[in-house]
Amino acid sequence: MSQGGGRLLRFVFSQIKSEIPELVSADVTPAQRQELDRQLQILLQRIDRKQVNLVTVQPVLQKLQSTIGDGSITSDDANEIISALRALNEKPPETDERAKPATPQ
Numbered sequence: 001m002s003q004g005g006g007r008l009l010r011f012v013f014s015q016i017k018s019e020i021p022e023l024v025s026a027d028v029t030p031a032q033r034q035e036l037d038r039q040l041q042i043l044l045q046r047i048d049r050k051q052v053n054l055v056t057v058q059p060v061l062q063k064l065q066s067t068i069g070d071g072s073i074t075s076d077d078a079n080e081i082i083s084a085l086r087a088l089n090e091k092p093p094e095t096d097e098r099a100k101p102a103t104p105q
Contacts, residue, residue, distance in 0.1 A: 035082050036081060057088065064084075
């Protein structure tokens with residue numbers, strides 16, 4: 001991932017991480033809030049290490065868009081977001097295809 005792409009992803013997910021506490025509804029448990037924060041922190045670390053790219057974060061972005069669309073995050077929404085983040089964070093690190101040597105034909 002290009003350095004600019006990494007900075008953009010970091011910015012987007014940093015903003016999301018900072019705004020989630022304001023969006024969670026009363027039915028979201030403290031454990032869910034903590035896990036959301038933890039999974040977002042793991043993702044930010046992976047972005048910094050260039051282990052994810054824009055394509056691999058798409059499912060998480062789509063889940064966030066669909067669940068936050070109404071302006072709040074319910075307990076069920078939190079579980080869905082946590083599941084999407086865990087699935088992404090458990091994937092092996094992405095590699096930059098441009099860094100690999102060309103295979104002779």
